[in-house]
Amino acid sequence: MASLHIRDVRKNYGSVACLKSINIDVDDGEFLVLLGPSGCGKSTLLNAIAGLEPVSEGEIIIDGTIVNDIESARRDIAMVFQSYALYPTMTVRKNLTFGMRVRGASKREQQAAVQRVASILQLDQLLDRKPSQLSGGQRQRVAMGRAMVREPKIFLFDEPLSNLDAKLRTDMRAEIKKLHQRVATTTVYVTHDQIEAMTLATKIVVMKGGEVQQIGTPEDVYDRPNNLFIARFIGSPAMNCMKGMLRSRPSGVVFVGGPDKAHPLEISLGQLSPAQERYIGREMTLGVRPEWFALSAGDAGFTATVDVVEPTGADNFVLVAAYGEPIMTRFAPGVGKVGEVVKLTVNPGKVLIFDAVTEERVS
Template sequence: MSSLHIKNVKKSYAHIEILKEVNIDVDDGEFLVLLGPSGCGKSTLLNAIAGLEPVTSGEIIIDGLVVNDLEPSERDIAMVFQSYALYPTMSVRKNLTFGMKVRGVSKAEQENELKRVASILQLDKLLDRKPSQLSGGQRQRVAMGRAMVREPKIFLFDEPLSNLDAKLRTDMRAEIKKLHQRVKTTTVYVTHDQIEAMTLATKIVIMNGGVVQQIASPQEIYEKPNNLFVAKFIGSPQMNCVSGHLEMLNGKVMFVGSEDKVNPFRIDLGNVSDRIKQYVGKPIVIGFRPEWINVQAENQQLPGNFSAMVEVVEPTGSDNFVELNANAEPFMARLAPGLGNPGEKMHLSIDVNKILFFDAKTEERIQS
């Protein structure tokens, strides 16, 4: 196992800056996911780690060694691509052993590694087939196996599941997670799919516009996003983010929405910190996940309670995604099956202990 440190890395093409002062530390055995929208710089960063792209400035350090000037073959990394990149005329067996043969590995060692990897990835019965005779999931396992026979210091995955259908992606996510639990090799994985990131990662790096927005565990990023970009990017459905301001009413701190000027959305926030009270009279954004909304009895005057009209119901089997409108403020609630009918007025409550507060100007989360 090996560590990876990315220090002050910048990457520019002409006058266009793709990576801006990126700093990331990956410990031995961690599964790091680089997550962000298309064009955010995540694949460029992965290619820089692999040595396929030179960095403009900064250092890439593997196991304490600065590798900026090393060729990809000298970095002891293995990369799994989106396109599988298998040799179509070779059997699975030859695809798996070809790299070892080129490196001069003995036949006995080749056979031992072949057996080890084929057993882990359940390829034993497929060794004599050609890639054209395999399913997409099987081809991806062969691509992973070809990387594994090297026993590299670091695995690099570049959106390896994006070519697969939904069921295969789910199956392969489980395979990759099992693989990491078995071999515990340090892994850097690029994706734009937040479900992959949340289910696979021990640590997630959220990127946007070449800038690291947050580095944290999946749960921390979900519950305590650093800013509005992360809050909206993570979660399906995404976090409800409502603009407005705070005001004091009869000694209570109230959030007042901005959409309906005559009869605005109001909600009692309950006990808030002194830090949040400093925003009374100032623009602010509150954030809350759809599953933090619950159905309440009518006319309960408690913190977090509000009423809203149901506009659209999207049943998923295990949940109902309910689109709501409260005084012109749109929300999404994740409710139990059977709850919510279009046109119905619902009495709801937000868990005020979980509500997040963001500065409307900086879009950063207010540490309360």
């Protein structure tokens, strides 16, 4: 196991900057997920850590050693790719030990490594099969096992589950999480799938346009996103982001917004905070997660009409219209009927305020 430090790393392709001053610290045993849309630079950064791409500036430090000029094979990392990249004519056993044989490991060492890895990944009954005789999930476990036999300092995963169907992805997420809990090897995992990021990571790095937007725990980036990009990117359904301004009332602060200026949407936010006070009368964006809304049994709250109900089994996603503003809410199964008029309140301790110009979170 090892720590990983990325210091002011830049990567340019001619005049195009792909990575812009990246700074990330990964502690020993952490599971770091690089998350972002396609083209944000996350795979380029992973390849730079692996030594497959040279950096234009900055340092990559593994276990206290600057590895910029150390070739990939000597960095003591193991990479699992999006494609399984298994040798089709070799059995699972030979696929697992191929790298060890090339490095001159003894048969005893190879056998011990296969037994250890096969037990962890439940490959014992598959060792004499060839890749064509395996399911997609089994092939991915073999690809993971081939990386594990090396006992590397760092595991690198490049969107390893994107080729699997929905059920297999769920199963393999659990396998990868159990694997990390058992071996506790420092891991860097690239994905554009926020569900993978939220369920696997101990720390998430959200990237956009070659820049780091936020580094934090899954709870941090979900509950307190740094800006509107993260607020909209993280979460399914996405955060409701409503433009308007704050007004001070005797009862507290009120958000006033919506497209109908004559009949605006008003949401009570409770007592005024110091951060909110600066935005009284100024344009801003209110951020509210669907589950931060609640049905009101009394007169409190604002009126909305149910437009769409999407039952998922565990929840009902209920799209309502409030004074012309579409709002996505999340309730228990059975709640909400199309055309129903409801009263909604929000949890004032959860709502977020974003600056209308910079789009940065201010509270």
